[in-house]
Amino acid sequence: MSFDLASRLAARRAEHLYRQRPLLQSPQGPEVMVDGQRLLNFCSNDYLGLANHPEVIAAMQQGAAQWGVGGGASHLVIGHSTPHHQLEEALAEFTGRPRALLFSTGYMANLAAVTALVGQGDTVLQDRLNHASLLDAGLLSGARFSRYLHNDADSLAKRLGKAEGNTLIVTDGVFSMDGDLADLPAICRVARARGAWVMVDDAHGFGPLGATGGGVVEHFGLGPDEVPVLVGTLGKAFGTAGAFVAGSEELIETLIQFARPYIYTTSQPPAVACATLKSMELLRSEGWRREYLARLVARLREGAAQIGLSLMDSPTPIQPVLIGDSARALRLSALLRERGILVGAIRPPTVPAGSARLRITLSAAHSEAQLERLLDALAESWRQLVKEAENA
Numbered sequence: 001m002s003f004d005l006a007s008r009l010a011a012r013r014a015e016h017l018y019r020q021r022p023l024l025q026s027p028q029g030p031e032v033m034v035d036g037q038r039l040l041n042f043c044s045n046d047y048l049g050l051a052n053h054p055e056v057i058a059a060m061q062q063g064a065a066q067w068g069v070g071g072g073a074s075h076l077v078i079g080h081s082t083p084h085h086q087l088e089e090a091l092a093e094f095t096g097r098p099r100a101l102l103f104s105t106g107y108m109a110n111l112a113a114v115t116a117l118v119g120q121g122d123t124v125l126q127d128r129l130n131h132a133s134l135l136d137a138g139l140l141s142g143a144r145f146s147r148y149l150h151n152d153a154d155s156l157a158k159r160l161g162k163a164e165g166n167t168l169i170v171t172d173g174v175f176s177m178d179g180d181l182a183d184l185p186a187i188c189r190v191a192r193a194r195g196a197w198v199m200v201d202d203a204h205g206f207g208p209l210g211a212t213g214g215g216v217v218e219h220f221g222l223g224p225d226e227v228p229v230l231v232g233t234l235g236k237a238f239g240t241a242g243a244f245v246a247g248s249e250e251l252i253e254t255l256i257q258f259a260r261p262y263i264y265t266t267s268q269p270p271a272v273a274c275a276t277l278k279s280m281e282l283l284r285s286e287g288w289r290r291e292y293l294a295r296l297v298a299r300l301r302e303g304a305a306q307i308g309l310s311l312m313d314s315p316t317p318i319q320p321v322l323i324g325d326s327a328r329a330l331r332l333s334a335l336l337r338e339r340g341i342l343v344g345a346i347r348p349p350t351v352p353a354g355s356a357r358l359r360i361t362l363s364a365a366h367s368e369a370q371l372e373r374l375l376d377a378l379a380e381s382w383r384q385l386v387k388e389a390e391n392a
């Protein structure tokens with residue numbers, strides 16, 4: 001008997017799917033030190049440039065001085081401290097929902113919400129491109145689980161016709177590897193006609209989208225009647241860590257009573273909640289970050305079209321260049337790195353087979369000159385890749 005890990009790892013390598021972790025030797029920011037090399041970073045989810053903001057850092061330092069470091073216990077025992085509670089109240093107000101519940105990670109928030117709402121005899125329907133944490137939550141719930149075609153309300157309606165029990169429709173708000181928005185108006189219409197609930201995970205929409213950064217629901221003007229379960233994460237545009245579920249009084253009480261990923265874990269350090277209170281204030285009030293970021297997105301799309309790259313149809317700071325083949329995506333990423341630019345190649349199983357891509361992300365912390373450097377490097381690297389293909 002043996003687990004034979006060596007041959008599993010060798011197979012992964014042979015398929016160009018082997019993962020390696022770049023070692024970050026500096027704080028988050030447009031310029032980073034990675035594996036001893038200074039690089040321009042176009043792969044972080046720090047969309048508004050708040051992860052290393054001096055006021056956010058100061059809030060965390062003050063929080064640690066006042067509240068100590070460790071959360072100490074789970075929320076239900078003695079880990080629910082005043083900063084956690086204040087952050088929940090601020091998140092409820094921000095999202096326009098009666099209540100919000102704080103989690104230590106988005107992965108756990110998703111596991112918690114889905115498993116507390118549906119179980120055996122119920123149905124969960126998910127977009128096939130949903131984040132892995134949502135798909136895992138669907139499997140763990142024990143409900144009948146089916147995936148509909150990406151952003152396709154007709155495909156969803158067909159599956160709804162066969163649904164049994166309580167039915168939960170789950171979708172990313174902004175698709176994390178594609179950058180496109182869920183067609184929430186259509187999804188909510190179909191859901192309402194069948195009495196199903198809609199849960200939106202807007203990890204990438206909070207911050208960049210909506211007039212005050214309120215994400216995809218603010219963008220489309222959807223309230224708690226249309227989207228009763230709203231999830232946001234705090235490690236992306238908020239620049240800190242953690243996640244939340246926002247919704248009705250009854251929804252939040254149900255999670256506190258029944259959601260095992262909420263109950264059986266230690267609360268996040270209270271100082272992190274102090275930092276998030278500050279970053280949320282900046283995210284809401286400094287609208288220039290959103291406006292500037294939108295201008296960078298428009299310039300990137302214009303420049304990429306001139307080079308002849310096939311950008312995916314995305315209005316968000318997630319701007320993937322579709323390549324297809326994993327080895328080619330890795331090669332393009334390596335060519336960019338030789339030119340001092342860090343962009344990750346995203347490969348299966350994170351994305352569907354044959355759809356490897358470079359996932360470029362922009363941040364309000366990037367300067368216009370840095371974006372031009374990316375475009376120059378993309379043009380050179382793309383020419384080189386085409387030449388290599390012709391010679392092969």
Ligand SMILES: *Cc1c(COP(=O)(O)O)cnc(C)c1O
Pocket residue numbers: 104105106107108110131133172176201202203204233234235242243
């Ligand atoms: C990042 C992400 C998560 C997980 O959030 P963490 O706080 O990083 O665990 C969940 N859903 C989506 C769509 C994400 O992009």
